Amino acid sequence: MRLPELPHDTPATVLEVENAAAVDPIAGRLRELGFVAGEAVRVIARGPFGHDPLLVQIGYTRFALRRAEAARIRVATT
Amino acid sequence: MNSPAASALRIALVGNPNCGKTALFNRLTGSRQKVANYAGVTVERKEGRFVTTGGRLVQVLDLPGAYSLAATSPDEAVTRDVITGQLAGEALPDLLVCVVDATNLRLHLRFVLELQRLGRPMVLALNMCDAAARRGIRIDLERLRGLLGIPVVETVAVHRRGARALVEQLDRQLPPVAPAPATDLHAETSRILREAVSVPRRTAQIDDAIDRWALHPVLGLAFLSVLLFFMFQAVFSWAEPLMGGIETATAWLGEQLSASLPEGLLRSLLVDGIVAGLGGVIVFLPQILILFLFILLLEESGYLPRAAFLLDRLMVGAGLTGRSFIPLLSSFACAIPGIMATRTIQDPRDRLATILVAPLMTCSARLPIYALLIAAFIPQQTVWGWFNLQGLVLFALYAAGIASALAVAYVMKWLRRDRAEHALLLELPSYRLPNPTDVALGLWERATIFLKRVGGIILSLTVLLWFLSSFPAAPAGAVGPAIDHSFAGMIGHWMQPLFAPVGFNWQICIALIPGLAAREVAVSALATVYALSATAEDAAGQLIPLISSEWSLATALSLLAWYIYAPQCLSTLAVIRRETNSWRVVALSAGYLFALAYLASFVTYQLARSLS
Numbered sequence: 196m197r198l199p200e201l202p203h204d205t206p207a208t209v210l211e212v213e214n215a216a217a218v219d220p221i222a223g224r225l226r227e228l229g230f231v232a233g234e235a236v237r238v239i240a241r242g243p244f245g246h247d248p249l250l251v252q253i254g255y256t257r258f259a260l261r262r263a264e265a266a267r268i269r270v271a272t273t
Numbered sequence: 274m275n276s277p278a279a280s281a282l283r284i285a286l287v288g289n290p291n292c293g294k295t296a297l298f299n300r301l302t303g304s305r306q307k308v309a310n311y312a313g314v315t316v317e318r319k320e321g322r323f324v325t326t327g328g329r330l331v332q333v334l335d336l337p338g339a340y341s342l343a344a345t346s347p348d349e350a351v352t353r354d355v356i357t358g359q360l361a362g363e364a365l366p367d368l369l370v371c372v373v374d375a376t377n378l379r380l381h382l383r384f385v386l387e388l389q390r391l392g393r394p395m396v397l398a399l400n401m402c403d404a405a406a407r408r409g410i411r412i413d414l415e416r417l418r419g420l421l422g423i424p425v426v427e428t429v430a431v432h433r434r435g436a437r438a439l440v441e442q443l444d445r446q447l448p449p450v451a452p453a454p455a456t457d458l459h460a461e462t463s464r465i466l467r468e469a470v471s472v473p474r475r476t477a478q479i480d481d482a483i484d485r486w487a488l489h490p491v492l493g494l495a496f497l498s499v500l501l502f503f504m505f506q507a508v509f510s511w512a513e514p515l516m517g518g519i520e521t522a523t524a525w526l527g528e529q530l531s532a533s534l535p536e537g538l539l540r541s542l543l544v545d546g547i548v549a550g551l552g553g554v555i556v557f558l559p560q561i562l563i564l565f566l567f568i569l570l571l572e573e574s575g576y577l578p579r580a581a582f583l584l585d586r587l588m589v590g591a592g593l594t595g596r597s598f599i600p601l602l603s604s605f606a607c608a609i610p611g612i613m614a615t616r617t618i619q620d621p622r623d624r625l626a627t628i629l630v631a632p633l634m635t636c637s638a639r640l641p642i643y644a645l646l647i648a649a650f651i652p653q654q655t656v657w658g659w660f661n662l663q664g665l666v667l668f669a670l671y672a673a674g675i676a677s678a679l680a681v682a683y684v685m686k687w688l689r690r691d692r693a694e695h696a697l698l699l700e701l702p703s704y705r706l707p708n709p710t711d712v713a714l715g716l717w718e719r720a721t722i723f724l725k726r727v728g729g730i731i732l733s734l735t736v737l738l739w740f741l742s743s744f745p746a747a748p749a750g751a752v753g754p755a756i757d758h759s760f761a762g763m764i765g766h767w768m769q770p771l772f773a774p775v776g777f778n779w780q781i782c783i784a785l786i787p788g789l790a791a792r793e794v795a796v797s798a799l800a801t802v803y804a805l806s807a808t809a810e811d812a813a814g815q816l817i818p819l820i821s822s823e824w825s826l827a828t829a830l831s832l833l834a835w836y837i838y839a840p841q842c843l844s845t846l847a848v849i850r851r852e853t854n855s856w857r858v859v860a861l862s863a864g865y866l867f868a869l870a871y872l873a874s875f876v877t878y879q880l881a882r883s884l885s
Contacts (some may be wrong), residue, residue: 215694220343220345221694221698223343224340224341224343224345224696225698227340227341227343227383228340228380228698229379229380229383229459231459239481239484240484240488240582241490242490242582242583242585242586243490243491243493243494243583243586244586244587245586247585247586248582248585248586248595248697248699250484250488250582250701252475252476254377254379254380254475255376255377255378255379255380255472255475255476256377256379256380256700257476257700257701258698258699258700258701259578259581259582259585259595259697259698259699259700259701260696260697260698261585261589261696261697263694264696264697264698
């Protein structure tokens, strides 16, 4: 499943970050921010308009990701 | 180079955004800071110096926050180029002080490991270790030193003496370079955390509790609205007396000079050119400082990215970003602090779009003109039961500005060649109580930037406008106001055919020229053109009956439409120049605003004429 489909406040693990294009700096940046296989991840809030962006807890940090950014991240519930 | 700087120890503070780097920089250097831009880019360069207890002179560079050396913004590119010695004109630092937030080591240590690959002498400053201790995070310093192979010191940047351990470390010899870490930085970070750090809970309970309300879809937006309402009330009610005071002081100084100098060119230059010009610059300061006080408090407390989170979706629809919201909102008071606040937008494309539409927000300087024209032409009457027609027109002018800004941003989104996806990827840091010293230093920095960089441009343009309005002098025995015979008068008459299709008479055309200095000057300029005494307290009061009998309603409406768009403010153009470092952007924004102003006035004038 992809991160935007993950239900609210459900513990999950990152499987991988997929490139949306052959060269994808956004995917690269997501990996640098800690979205790597095996890391625990959780969606803790959604924006008030169109449930966008997502507020995502990874490691000890919270990041706001737009849906298009979050869709690069494949996760599995734990 | 034989200056003492050549023998000084050069250190650079480097770390992730939100690691408390700038607070640490403030603790080390106090107010001995120099703020400028890096050559050729609009990234802020902050440098300071201090002397250690051992008497060593240290020169500190506060590098922009970065997540990685694979730069995705101009800020990160500068950081990468400075620490790899690739930025022209910047010496390679002798020592990198890697600043990490002790409560956010998973993210920040990875960057430290990435920096270790560069093979430079490094020290790790474990910042905010007081907050980490409060949250029960235990860090084994000895083990961390051993695993990283570099000195590790604890710092609390918000405490007065919180940088002592770092300063003591700087008195020692440069540490040897540690061997490069293993290739998988994430795995290595996890290993170090497992061996040297124990974290009872991944987040601070207080952050979770506040965010449950602050990011709530309904309550969060309600809180944001109340906050912004309060901010605006404060900007207008606190700035008003200060601005009045500055205006009175300027007028007093002008009168004193007038009384003590013989009538002539020098007096006119001093009083109407320099004093009036300086007053026109300084009068913006109260609003700028109060707005920046709020922006700094929002930024330091960690709320600013939350506001961006709440509003991002709305702004993206118009081709902007959540981070554009606060700068655009500030522009309702004055576009100058609004455009300066776009520094919080790291993405250059989003930042440029925000800067270009900021002047469309109705700033407070437009109010005197709106008030004059509405009072003269719009009848005091009630419509639809309880609405005041004058109030409705004023509201329509504000709404037209906002709608135009959204439309312009939307059109720009379609016109630009760069259709690539630009990420939000916004970190929401822990909430923090703002540190008064850091806020005060931030305010001081904004005030000096405004007065030094922008003030110079505004002052010289004001003197130029004075020259245009005063020369050549009216011939002896000439009738009519003196300005009519000046260059400004000639230009006004020359402009008139161009502005006839939008209904402006030659008096309006002349008033537009000195009105370039600042929009509100147009009112007193009109008074001058109509040969009223411009120094009279109540120029507007005398003008209202005069223009309401001389101008048609179509002309008045056309002038109102003109002021929604016209870049009638050199200060705004000066600040755009300073913030973008590009005359092209200045020309682009002035050009498109003039084109829109002319178009809007033309449509308004022709429509109003055909309807009446």
